[in-house]
Amino acid sequence: MSAVLCGALCHAQTTLTIATVNNGDMIVMQRLSKQFEQQHPDIHLDWVVLEENILRQKTTTDAATHGGQYDVVTIGPLEAPIWGRRGWLLPLQTRLSQSYDLNDVLKPIRDGASDSGNLYAVPFYAESSLTYYRKDLFAAAGLTMPAQPTYDDIARFAKALNNPAKxxxxxxxxGKPGWGENMAFITTMANTFGGRxxxxxxxxxxxxxQWRHAVQFYVDLLHKYGPPGSSSSGFNENLTLFENGRCGMWIDATVAASALSNANQSKVANTVGFAPAPVAVTPHGAQWLWFWALAVPASSKHADAAVKFVEWATSKQYIQLVAQADGWASVPPGTRHSTYEQPLYLASASFATLTYQSIMAADPLHPTREPVPYTGVQLVVIPAFPTIGNQVGQLLAAALVGNITVDQALEQAQYATERVEKRMEVGH
Amino acid sequence: MTLSYSKLQRKMLMTVLAWIVAFLIFFPVFWMILTSFKSETEAISRVPHLFFSATLDGYRAVQEQANYLHFAWNSLVVSLGSTVLALVFAIPSAYSMAFSPTRRTRGTLLWMLSTKMMPPVGALVSVYLIFRDAGLLDTKTGLLIVDALANLPIIVWMLYTYFKEVPREVLEAARMDGAGPLREIYNLLLPLSMPGIVSTSLLAVILAWNEAFWSLTLTTSKAAPLAAFIASFSSPEGLFYAKLSAASTMAIAPILLLGWASQKQLVRGLTFGAVK
Incomplete structure (x- = not known):
C-alpha cells in the first residue's frame, strides 16, 4: 500500500512559475533550464516571458497583494531593496547553500540588491557603462582615446569625427524619454558634473x-555632433547605428560590447574600441550600475524549490554550462569574480576587464560627490522614481528637440518633482 | 448634363476620400505585416524600405520561443465564452429596458456606459484581490468573466438600440396569445433582431480578443491569451521589431479573417435601423 502511495506522491511534481524579461541572456537560461529539470525531476518550470514594463507591473501587483502567482521573479535594483523592506521577498542569504559562494558575487551588486543587511535577490547578469569608439576613425583623425576620457575630450573628439556628409x-x-532610457545616461552625467x-x-x-551645466552639455553635444532624431533613440536604436558605422563614439551599457564585437551582426566589429565612461569634475557616479536579479516572492507556495532554481541559475556552474553550450563570450556578465578569473573568458571578450572595473567602481550606496539620502547610481531607489524619472525624461527630451530651453526644462523638472514628492510623500 | 457631371465629380471625390481613409486606417497593419517579413536590422532601418529580401526568420524565432496554439486556444475560449456570457445577461436587460422603460432607464443606461470611462487600472487591486481569494487568477473562467463584464455596457446599449426598432405591437400581439417574456424573447425578439445580435456578438468577440489590460494582469501562463504572447516579444536590449511584428501578425490573423469573412453581416448589423 505504501509503495503504491509513494508511487503516486513521490513523483508529484512541483511547478515553478518564473517571470522574466525577453533579453538574450534570459532566453538562453530558458533553453538551458531543461538541464535543471533533468537534475530535479520533481520540479517543472513554467516560463512567463514579458516586456520589461509589463513584467514590472504584473509582478508588482502580485507581490504587493501576495497573489502567489510567481515563484521566481526577475527584478532590478529599483525593486529589490524596496520590495525586500516591505516584506514582499524572501531574504536569501540564509537560504543559499554553502557551495553557492556568495562572496564571489560582486559587492556593488550585492549592495544594490540588499536592504538593512538582508540580500533579497541574486544577480543573473549585471552591467555598467562604457565609451565605445571607432579606432579606425580615431586613427584617421589622428586622435587617441585616453585611458580615462573626460566629457571635454568627448566633445573635442566628437567635433573631429563628425561628418554628416558621410x-x-x-x-x-x-535621447528617448524614460527613467531607464535617457535618464539613465543623463543622471550619470549629472553625477559626474557634481550634481545629485x-x-x-x-x-x-x-x-x-551642476544639473544646468550637465544638461546643457548633453543637449549641445547632440545638437552639434549627434545623429538626426536623437530624441527617439534608445539603447536598441543607437546599437544599430553604431553597428552600421554611423557613430564615432557611443556611451552606453557594457552589455552592448559583445554585440558590437560580433562580426555576424556588427560591421565595425574589428574596429570598435572600449574605454571607461567619461568623467567631468568627479568620478562619483560617472558609470551606472544595473542588474537583472532573481528573487523569490514571500507569497511563493514553493519557496524551497524556487530557491533551488535561483541558486542554479546564478551559480558558477551555470556560467560554465553557458560557456560549454554557447561559448565563453555568451556567459552572463558582471556578476561573479570567478568569471573574470577565467582565462578563456578574458581571451574571448576583450572588453571583459573594463566591464569588471566599471562595475566595481560603481557605488550604489555613495553615488554622488555630495551626500544624498538615497541609494542607486543612475536611479533613485524610491517607489516614486519611475513617475518622477519619466516626467523629467520627457522634459529633457523636449529640451533636446528644442521645444523648450534647458532652463525651462529644469525649472519644470524641479516643479514636477516637488509635486510628485509631496503627493507620494518621498522622504517620509 | 452639368448636374450629372458634378454628381460624377462628387462621387469620384468621395471614392478617393474613402480610399485615402481606408488606406490610413489599414496602413499600420500593412506595415506590421511587411515588417514581420524583414530581418531585424532591416526592420529598425532609419530609412524604411518597401522592397527588401523577405525572410521568415521572425516567424521561425516566434515559433521556437513560444507555443502559439496554446495562447490562441485561450484567446478563442475566452472571447467566445465571454461573448456568450455577456449575451445571457444583456438580452434580458436590453429587453426590459426597451419594452418596459421606467423614468430611470435612461439614467441606468448612461451609468452603465459611464463605467467604461473609468481607467481599468483604478479597479486593478480590488479585482486582483477578489480573483486571488476566489482562486480565479490565471484561469480562463476568471478572464472570461472579466471580459464579459467589461463588454456588457456596450452590448446592452447596442442590443437596446436594436430592440427599440422592433415594433412593440408584435410583442403585444404575442402577449395576448399567451406568450410569456421568455417566449417573447426566444420566438419573436431574437429572430427579428438577429442581424443586430450577430453584429453585436462579432463586435464583442473582437473586443474580447483584443483586450490586453486584464489579460496581461490576471493571467500568467495557463490561461494567458494572445495579448500575453505578443508582450513576450518586446525587449529593452536587443533587436525585436521583426519578431514582435511576426507575433502580432499571428495574433491578429484569426480575428482579421473573421472580420473579413463576416464584414457583410457586421455592416448590416451596425447600420440596422440607421435609415428608415
Whole structure:
C-alpha cells in the first residue's frame, strides 16, 4: 500500500512559475533550464516571458497583494531593496547553500540588491557603462582615446569625427524619454558634473548649476555632433547605428560590447574600441550600475524549490554550462569574480576587464560627490522614481528637440518633482 | 448634363476620400505585416524600405520561443465564452429596458456606459484581490468573466438600440396569445433582431480578443491569451521589431479573417435601423 502511495506522491511534481524579461541572456537560461529539470525531476518550470514594463507591473501587483502567482521573479535594483523592506521577498542569504559562494558575487551588486543587511535577490547578469569608439576613425583623425576620457575630450573628439556628409556622427547618446532610457545616461552625467537628484533634506536639485551645466552639455553635444532624431533613440536604436558605422563614439551599457564585437551582426566589429565612461569634475557616479536579479516572492507556495532554481541559475556552474553550450563570450556578465578569473573568458571578450572595473567602481550606496539620502547610481531607489524619472525624461527630451530651453526644462523638472514628492510623500 | 457631371465629380471625390481613409486606417497593419517579413536590422532601418529580401526568420524565432496554439486556444475560449456570457445577461436587460422603460432607464443606461470611462487600472487591486481569494487568477473562467463584464455596457446599449426598432405591437400581439417574456424573447425578439445580435456578438468577440489590460494582469501562463504572447516579444536590449511584428501578425490573423469573412453581416448589423 505504501509503495503504491509513494508511487503516486513521490513523483508529484512541483511547478515553478518564473517571470522574466525577453533579453538574450534570459532566453538562453530558458533553453538551458531543461538541464535543471533533468537534475530535479520533481520540479517543472513554467516560463512567463514579458516586456520589461509589463513584467514590472504584473509582478508588482502580485507581490504587493501576495497573489502567489510567481515563484521566481526577475527584478532590478529599483525593486529589490524596496520590495525586500516591505516584506514582499524572501531574504536569501540564509537560504543559499554553502557551495553557492556568495562572496564571489560582486559587492556593488550585492549592495544594490540588499536592504538593512538582508540580500533579497541574486544577480543573473549585471552591467555598467562604457565609451565605445571607432579606432579606425580615431586613427584617421589622428586622435587617441585616453585611458580615462573626460566629457571635454568627448566633445573635442566628437567635433573631429563628425561628418554628416558621410552619414557619420561624432557621438550617439540616448535621447528617448524614460527613467531607464535617457535618464539613465543623463543622471550619470549629472553625477559626474557634481550634481545629485536630491539633497540630504530630499529637496530636488534640478535648479543647481551642476544639473544646468550637465544638461546643457548633453543637449549641445547632440545638437552639434549627434545623429538626426536623437530624441527617439534608445539603447536598441543607437546599437544599430553604431553597428552600421554611423557613430564615432557611443556611451552606453557594457552589455552592448559583445554585440558590437560580433562580426555576424556588427560591421565595425574589428574596429570598435572600449574605454571607461567619461568623467567631468568627479568620478562619483560617472558609470551606472544595473542588474537583472532573481528573487523569490514571500507569497511563493514553493519557496524551497524556487530557491533551488535561483541558486542554479546564478551559480558558477551555470556560467560554465553557458560557456560549454554557447561559448565563453555568451556567459552572463558582471556578476561573479570567478568569471573574470577565467582565462578563456578574458581571451574571448576583450572588453571583459573594463566591464569588471566599471562595475566595481560603481557605488550604489555613495553615488554622488555630495551626500544624498538615497541609494542607486543612475536611479533613485524610491517607489516614486519611475513617475518622477519619466516626467523629467520627457522634459529633457523636449529640451533636446528644442521645444523648450534647458532652463525651462529644469525649472519644470524641479516643479514636477516637488509635486510628485509631496503627493507620494518621498522622504517620509 | 452639368448636374450629372458634378454628381460624377462628387462621387469620384468621395471614392478617393474613402480610399485615402481606408488606406490610413489599414496602413499600420500593412506595415506590421511587411515588417514581420524583414530581418531585424532591416526592420529598425532609419530609412524604411518597401522592397527588401523577405525572410521568415521572425516567424521561425516566434515559433521556437513560444507555443502559439496554446495562447490562441485561450484567446478563442475566452472571447467566445465571454461573448456568450455577456449575451445571457444583456438580452434580458436590453429587453426590459426597451419594452418596459421606467423614468430611470435612461439614467441606468448612461451609468452603465459611464463605467467604461473609468481607467481599468483604478479597479486593478480590488479585482486582483477578489480573483486571488476566489482562486480565479490565471484561469480562463476568471478572464472570461472579466471580459464579459467589461463588454456588457456596450452590448446592452447596442442590443437596446436594436430592440427599440422592433415594433412593440408584435410583442403585444404575442402577449395576448399567451406568450410569456421568455417566449417573447426566444420566438419573436431574437429572430427579428438577429442581424443586430450577430453584429453585436462579432463586435464583442473582437473586443474580447483584443483586450490586453486584464489579460496581461490576471493571467500568467495557463490561461494567458494572445495579448500575453505578443508582450513576450518586446525587449529593452536587443533587436525585436521583426519578431514582435511576426507575433502580432499571428495574433491578429484569426480575428482579421473573421472580420473579413463576416464584414457583410457586421455592416448590416451596425447600420440596422440607421435609415428608415
Amino acid at each position: 552619414d557619420i556622427y561624432g557621438v550617439c547618446l540616448r 537628484w536630491f539633497d540630504a533634506a530630499w529637496k530636488p536639485q534640478f535648479n543647481s548649476p
